[in-house]
Amino acid sequence: MVVASVDNLADERSKAQFDVGAMKIVWAGSKHVFDVTDRMARIVASDPEFRKDNRTTLGRKELFKNTLRKMAHVVKRANELRLTEEEASKLRFFVDEPGYLDLHWGMFVPAIKGQGTEEQQEKWLPLASRMEIIGCYAQTELGHGSNVQGLETTATFDPKTDEFIIHSPSLTSYKWWPGGLGKVSTHVVVYARLVSGGQEHGIYGFIVQLRSLDDHTPLPGIIIGDIGTKFGSGAYNTMDNGFVCFNRVRIPRNHMLMRFCQVTREGNVCLSDVPKQMVYGTMVYVRQTIVSDASWALSRAVCIAVRYSAIRRQFGSQDRGIETQVLDYKTQQSRLFPLLASAYAFRFVGEWLKWLYADVTERLQANDFSTLPEAHACTAGLKSLTTSVTADAIEECRKLCGGHGYLCSSGLPELFAVYVPACTYEGDNVVLLLQVARFLVKTVSRLAAGKKPVGTTTYMGNAEHLMQCKSSASSPEDWLKPSVVLEAFEARAFRLAVACARDISKFSTPEAGFAELSIDLVEAAIAHCEVIVVSRFIEKVQQDIPGDGVKEQLQILCFIYALHLIHKHSGEFLSTGCITPEQATLANEQLRTLYGQVRPNAVSLVDAFNYTDHYLGSALGRYDGNVYATLYAQALRDPLNDTVVPDGYEEFIRPVLKQTMRLSRL
Ligand SMILES: CCCCCCC/C=C/C(=O)SCCNC(=O)CCNC(=O)[C@H](O)C(C)(C)COP(=O)(O)OP(=O)(O)OC[C@H]1O[C@@H](n2cnc3c(N)ncnc32)[C@H](O)[C@@H]1OP(=O)(O)O
Numbered sequence: 001m002v003v004a005s006v007d008n009l010a011d012e013r014s015k016a017q018f019d020v021g022a023m024k025i026v027w028a029g030s031k032h033v034f035d036v037t038d039r040m041a042r043i044v045a046s047d048p049e050f051r052k053d054n055r056t057t058l059g060r061k062e063l064f065k066n067t068l069r070k071m072a073h074v075v076k077r078a079n080e081l082r083l084t085e086e087e088a089s090k091l092r093f094f095v096d097e098p099g100y101l102d103l104h105w106g107m108f109v110p111a112i113k114g115q116g117t118e119e120q121q122e123k124w125l126p127l128a129s130r131m132e133i134i135g136c137y138a139q140t141e142l143g144h145g146s147n148v149q150g151l152e153t154t155a156t157f158d159p160k161t162d163e164f165i166i167h168s169p170s171l172t173s174y175k176w177w178p179g180g181l182g183k184v185s186t187h188v189v190v191y192a193r194l195v196s197g198g199q200e201h202g203i204y205g206f207i208v209q210l211r212s213l214d215d216h217t218p219l220p221g222i223i224i225g226d227i228g229t230k231f232g233s234g235a236y237n238t239m240d241n242g243f244v245c246f247n248r249v250r251i252p253r254n255h256m257l258m259r260f261c262q263v264t265r266e267g268n269v270c271l272s273d274v275p276k277q278m279v280y281g282t283m284v285y286v287r288q289t290i291v292s293d294a295s296w297a298l299s300r301a302v303c304i305a306v307r308y309s310a311i312r313r314q315f316g317s318q319d320r321g322i323e324t325q326v327l328d329y330k331t332q333q334s335r336l337f338p339l340l341a342s343a344y345a346f347r348f349v350g351e352w353l354k355w356l357y358a359d360v361t362e363r364l365q366a367n368d369f370s371t372l373p374e375a376h377a378c379t380a381g382l383k384s385l386t387t388s389v390t391a392d393a394i395e396e397c398r399k400l401c402g403g404h405g406y407l408c409s410s411g412l413p414e415l416f417a418v419y420v421p422a423c424t425y426e427g428d429n430v431v432l433l434l435q436v437a438r439f440l441v442k443t444v445s446r447l448a449a450g451k452k453p454v455g456t457t458t459y460m461g462n463a464e465h466l467m468q469c470k471s472s473a474s475s476p477e478d479w480l481k482p483s484v485v486l487e488a489f490e491a492r493a494f495r496l497a498v499a500c501a502r503d504i505s506k507f508s509t510p511e512a513g514f515a516e517l518s519i520d521l522v523e524a525a526i527a528h529c530e531v532i533v534v535s536r537f538i539e540k541v542q543q544d545i546p547g548d549g550v551k552e553q554l555q556i557l558c559f560i561y562a563l564h565l566i567h568k569h570s571g572e573f574l575s576t577g578c579i580t581p582e583q584a585t586l587a588n589e590q591l592r593t594l595y596g597q598v599r600p601n602a603v604s605l606v607d608a609f610n611y612t613d614h615y616l617g618s619a620l621g622r623y624d625g626n627v628y629a630t631l632y633a634q635a636l637r638d639p640l641n642d643t644v645v646p647d648g649y650e651e652f653i654r655p656v657l658k659q660t661m662r663l664s665r666l
């Protein structure tokens with residue numbers, strides 16, 4: 001019997017039809033980003049302090065302390081190496097362990113930057129950047145997360161002392177979930193109902209000190225702790241998601257983040273001339289970063305599954321000779337290659353969203369708020385789409401790796417457990433899709449009033465055509481025409497949105513219609529988000545892309561991405577009359593051909609992610625393909641194998657055996 005050997009991957013790499021080095025640059029975004037990313041990944045991989053292969057075997061306390069040690073080491077190395085902000089953030093990323101630094105840099109600092117006045121930024125940002133204080137972001141409460149307007153915590157202005165009183169009036173008002181809050185943060189941006197002069201003025205952010213900077217004990221009036229162990233071993237349990245109760249805690253007036261709303265010494269509330277949704281700005285920022293991160297998590301899972309599928313052999317041999325690589329099975333390809341294509345699709349849409357966010361930020365600074373609703377819809381919708389697909393994809397990759405995928409040493413169970421809350425945090429994915437739907441229904445009703453749609457809804461301006469068009473695809477090759485593909489996606493999305501808007505108008509109130517039709521609205525929102533991803537991917541592959549064969553590979557992936565969605569949502573494409581059953585069959589035929597084209601390049605396409613073995617953290621996904629020896633070595637390292645005879649033998653195995661022997665003698 002010939003067993004799989006490490007040569008499998010070398011063979012695979014020799015088959016590549018494109019320049020992998022050039023693809024690495026495309027994946028990274030630029031040569032500069034590639035260089036920084038590569039350097040930081042290697043620094044982490046070569047530092048034993050950042051070891052993570054024992055994480056799933058540690059108890060919660062040990063695990064958490066281990067994370068604290070790593071975070072301290074990150075800060076130390078960043079200082080020693082004089083890393084720039086960009087480099088330090090990559091270093092943290094490759095340490096690959098949820099910890100308080102994520103919230104400090106990812107939410108506390110952005111909240112102050114986005115919501116604080118210049119004066120407040122000058123005061124707090126230097127303290128935060130030097131890490132003289134550690135901050136987190138406390139919005140969610142035990143009783144409310146999605147419904148931000150339902151938050152109960154109050155911030156009541158006391159004009160006598162020029163202070164706010166932060167108070168948790170009920171158990172359900174306890175802040176609950178914020179990362180870094182439970183055990184580490186010294187400060188927090190708390191979202192609370194502003195009350196002044198006996199009147200409520202909406203939800204705003206307030207900086208509150210939680211713990212003493214001398215001995216880390218909670219300050220008076222603060223009850224604080226960790227909310228408990230979460231899903232999975234290791235995984236997100238490295239993070240101290242916390243609760244806090246404020247018992248009339250007093251803070252100076254200038255601790256309210258006052259960029260968009262000021263409270264004067266007398267307690268007058270002065271709203272700036274900006275939309276009230278600006279107070280939700282940190283969420284828009286973070287959702288945009290989550291979209292970028294989705295492609296990392298997805299590509300990591302896909303890298304493991306593709307490499308392992310090239311190593312793994314099952315069946316296909318008559319005489320106990322060499323068996324078939326499971327990557328050669330069409331069913332394996334049809335499950336795996338769309339995920340590979342999605343990883344690239346999300347990478348490009350993530351880059352585009354970064355651009356959109358920078359653009360809207362620039363406009364907001366110039367008091368142009370016109371693109372804010374679109375930025376909200378795009379970040380909310382793409383956050384929802386990419387995280388849902390990625391979470392499902394990680395689980396699919398686990399199944400694609402058969403039994404070994406279920407071992408923690410495959411890296412996939414922990415990756416799933418760490419990733420899946422992305423479908424919930426920063427906005428539950430369904431709640432966010434309903435926000436997109438609200439935007440779409442508004443856009444459709446504005447069309448009727450003769451308003452021209454802009455940005456990602458520009459396609460809706462072609463209303464008459466999109467409502468009537470029939471796809472012209474008459475051969476499998478026609479499905480490789482960008483215009484044919486885009487027309488089908490745009491027509492499906494538009495027809496679903498129009499149907500929703502039309503059906504809503506049949507109800508007594510728009511609110512009643514919206515609530516009753518929310519299932520259809522979610523589908524319309526997904527269809528619109530898919531238009532964005534598909535069109536950005538098509539745009540990308542129409543650009544000049546350097547490197548032998550790189551553009552061709554991306555074109556293949558682009559059409560796999562689009563056509564697998566047509567297959568997945570064929571019900572919608574057919575029921576809206578955008579394509580016929582025959583055209584759906586032609587699209588599938590083309591998809592099968594594309595799988596064949598990507599097959600020889602699959603391993604090289606995941607090599608282009610440039611992941612170190614440390615970052616992958618997987619016996620199955622190793623660069624050298626030495627899967628079986630690694631699985632065996634890792635099994636031997638399991639704490640259960642520390643002794644040959646297990647602890648508990650004397651107490652619990654021997655008596656059972658003796659009892660059985662006694663019984664059998666009777
Ligand atoms: C890098 C860091 C690592 C990450 C680690 C993870 C850490 C996790 C952190 C967290 O989870 S923090 C907590 C995040 N919480 C949420 O995301 C809550 C989700 N809920 C909401 O965002 C909102 O409450 C809501 C669902 C959007 C509803 O808002 P509201 O009650 O105000 O209702 P509506 O009536 O639906 O909307 C009014 C109006 O406002 C527009 N809008 C809503 N949100 C935004 C926004 N963010 N930006 C701009 N505009 C917004 C909405 O479209 C409506 O507009 P109109 O239709 O009236 O024009």
Ligand SMILES: Cc1cc2nc3c(=O)[nH]c(=O)nc-3n(C[C@H](O)[C@H](O)[C@H](O)COP(=O)(O)OP(=O)(O)OC[C@H]3O[C@@H](n4cnc5c(N)ncnc54)[C@H](O)[C@@H]3O)c2cc1C
Pocket residue numbers: 103137138139140143144145146147176177178179236241421424425426427428429430431434
């Ligand atoms: C790992 C993790 C880290 C987190 N970190 C932070 C943090 O640092 N800071 C912070 O403030 N928060 C944090 N959160 C909290 C997070 O933001 C909330 O859990 C999230 O916003 C969802 O809110 P919820 O828990 O209230 O869910 P709910 O809104 O209670 O959702 C429950 C169910 O109801 C459905 N639902 C709710 N509303 C509607 C609706 N209008 N229409 C249809 N269906 C609806 C949802 O789809 C879901 O299925 C974190 C959460 C997790 C899991």
